[in-house]
Amino acid sequence: MSTITRRSVLGAAAGTAAAVLATGPARAAQSSVRVAQPSGRRIAIIGSGYGGAVAARRLAEAGYSADLIEMGMDWERAAPVNGSVFTKMTAPSARSMWFQDHTEVPFSTILGIPTSMPIKKGAGALGIERFAHMKVYVGHGLGGGSLVNGAMAVTPRRSFFEQVLPQVDAEEMYATYFPRANSALHVAPPTQQMLDSKWYGFTKVAREQAARAGFTTTQVPSVYDWSYMAQEAAGEVPKSGLDQEILYGNNHGKQDLTKTYLKAALATGRITPIVMTEVTDLARRSDGSYRLSLRTINFDGDVVSTRTAVYDRVVLAAGSVGTARLLQRAQALGTLSGLSPAVGQQWGPNGNLMVARYLGLTPTGFSQSCMPAMGVNAWDDGPGSVFAEIAPLPLGIETFTSNYLAVTNNPNFGTFGWDSSSASLTLDWDSAKAAPGVAAAKAVMDKINRANGTCYRHDLFEGGKAFADYFSYHPLGGAVLGEATDLSGELKGAPGVFVMDGSLIPAKIGVNPFVTITALAERNIDRLLAAKRFA
Numbered sequence: 001m002s003t004i005t006r007r008s009v010l011g012a013a014a015g016t017a018a019a020v021l022a023t024g025p026a027r028a029a030q031s032s033v034r035v036a037q038p039s040g041r042r043i044a045i046i047g048s049g050y051g052g053a054v055a056a057r058r059l060a061e062a063g064y065s066a067d068l069i070e071m072g073m074d075w076e077r078a079a080p081v082n083g084s085v086f087t088k089m090t091a092p093s094a095r096s097m098w099f100q101d102h103t104e105v106p107f108s109t110i111l112g113i114p115t116s117m118p119i120k121k122g123a124g125a126l127g128i129e130r131f132a133h134m135k136v137y138v139g140h141g142l143g144g145g146s147l148v149n150g151a152m153a154v155t156p157r158r159s160f161f162e163q164v165l166p167q168v169d170a171e172e173m174y175a176t177y178f179p180r181a182n183s184a185l186h187v188a189p190p191t192q193q194m195l196d197s198k199w200y201g202f203t204k205v206a207r208e209q210a211a212r213a214g215f216t217t218t219q220v221p222s223v224y225d226w227s228y229m230a231q232e233a234a235g236e237v238p239k240s241g242l243d244q245e246i247l248y249g250n251n252h253g254k255q256d257l258t259k260t261y262l263k264a265a266l267a268t269g270r271i272t273p274i275v276m277t278e279v280t281d282l283a284r285r286s287d288g289s290y291r292l293s294l295r296t297i298n299f300d301g302d303v304v305s306t307r308t309a310v311y312d313r314v315v316l317a318a319g320s321v322g323t324a325r326l327l328q329r330a331q332a333l334g335t336l337s338g339l340s341p342a343v344g345q346q347w348g349p350n351g352n353l354m355v356a357r358y359l360g361l362t363p364t365g366f367s368q369s370c371m372p373a374m375g376v377n378a379w380d381d382g383p384g385s386v387f388a389e390i391a392p393l394p395l396g397i398e399t400f401t402s403n404y405l406a407v408t409n410n411p412n413f414g415t416f417g418w419d420s421s422s423a424s425l426t427l428d429w430d431s432a433k434a435a436p437g438v439a440a441a442k443a444v445m446d447k448i449n450r451a452n453g454t455c456y457r458h459d460l461f462e463g464g465k466a467f468a469d470y471f472s473y474h475p476l477g478g479a480v481l482g483e484a485t486d487l488s489g490e491l492k493g494a495p496g497v498f499v500m501d502g503s504l505i506p507a508k509i510g511v512n513p514f515v516t517i518t519a520l521a522e523r524n525i526d527r528l529l530a531a532k533r534f535a
């Protein structure tokens with residue numbers, strides 16, 4: 001509850017809610033371009049999601065100071081509006097989405113009725129990176145994807161991790177770094193009390209129907225605080241995950257990075273957050289240092305300042321798409337040269353697909369927790385593998401629907417490029433590339449439908465598709481470990497630039513990715529510190 005108090009105090013101190021809606025420039029003005037530290041090295045961390053938060057914490061604990069540059073809001077400093085910082089799915093505002101004049105959620109229609117709602121444009125928490133045939137959802141703000149994600153915190157099967165990242169010592173990952181990441185992120189399995197409650201009725205139905213088709217289901221650990229959720233259910237605390245808070249941020253319950261890694265990093269006093277500030281260009285200087293171009297905006301998107309700053313070490317943690325944009329642009333403009341041809345390669349959406357089944361007369365309950373807690377586990381590491389999280393459809397009405405976010409073992413890769421005419425990042429992912437994942441998920445869902453006399457819903461996703469293959473929550477790859485970078489994440493051809501985010505993982509990891517991104521960042525920062533790469 002300390003967060004709520006802090007937010008309330010900050011809000012009250014600043015006067016009206018509107019006055020402090022955009023707090024970014026205040027933090028940006030504190031920018032310390034030259035940071036005093038023992039080594040004299042100036043360190044920038046670009047992006048404050050999982051990779052950036054791990055880097056910030058571990059660098060600070062090792063005695064280094066760094067600027068943490070984040071294009072989105074510092075939501076902990078935003079004053080509540082009507083008691084809330086973040087908005088519910090059903091009551092969106094300018095805080096919900098990143099400069100959109102309407103909401104755009106995975107379910108584009110329900111029974112043919114569009115779900116999109118008009119909103120004011122602003123520096124909201126949920127962003128969409130758009131490519132020709134792929135929409136990648138991302139989080140913006142201090143905390144990155146942790147602000148908007150579903151909190152599912154899953155460690156991959158070791159055998160699959162070894163398949164995907166054979167260049168990494170799996171023994172060390174599973175003995176040291178996955179346990180460290182799980183502990184630091186506060187990961188815990190769902191409680192039986194919650195699973196048995198009405199809030200997970202939709203999960204119970206999906207489990208029973210999967211079992212009828214011969215599939216097992218497994219629990220999905222989470223960083224949502226299950227004891228807080230129990231108190232929500234009992235009506236003892238303000239509701240969040242049990243009250244349509246998901247996608248646009250959670251006001252309570254979810255232990256996002258601001259409650260874990262970033263909190264620890266900021267407590268050291270060595271990390272200077274520079275928020276509402278986008279790194280627009282990255283250039284290598286003749287003395288081997290790097291010049292970053294920075295653009296600071298206010299909540300409404302007006303440019304407050306543009307400037308450059310020089311750093312000796314740069315941690316690239318802008319997420320798979322954000323990091324790709326900086327690297328592709330730098331290569332196209334010639335501000336970075338001599339990088340590996342592997343830069344931009346081996347991108348994938350973690351085989352993501354969303355699919356919903358209509359259950360006829362079987363209700364799934366109108367009270368649904370927004371935090372998934374179980375998944376259909378049809379994974380054997382083979383090409384047909386599917387891990388389908390049982391996701392809610394929290395509309396507050398009975399929908400007779402089972403909804404899933406599937407992760408598949410899609411063998412295809414996308415490649416990032418740069419379109420000079422529009423000065424924009426390109427990605428060649430399309431439905432043909434998504435097809436093997438769709439086939440695998442369809443095989444599982446067909447079996448469940450046959451065993452239960454149920455069918456697909458075609459009224460939820462774009463173009464009447466049963467399988468939404470055109471969006472992803474889990475972008476991975478583009479600067480793969482040991483290929484675009486060395487085995488610790490240092491970019492080949494750009495000494496002193498370290499990739500630390502989802503870009504390092506080639507295309508997929510078999511489960512939701514943030515635990516793996518965190519564990520890999522823990523491993524890499526350990527190796528870089530041991531090698532004195534920041535000294």
Ligand code: FAE
Binds near residue numbers: 137143152
């Ligand atoms: P990320 O968390 O995306 O952080 C990148 C940060 O960099 C962001 O804060 C950006 O604003 C910032 N940034 C980008 N470009 C720039 C720039 N040029 N200058 C300054 N700042 C910049 O990166 N994963 C799970 O494991 N479990 C889930 O339940 C789950 N659910 C999800 C639900 C949704 C709706 C979404 C969008 C994602 C979900 N994910 C989930 C994916 C997960 O959040 C994602 O893999 C990680 O956040 C990626 O971590 P990175 O460190 O790569």
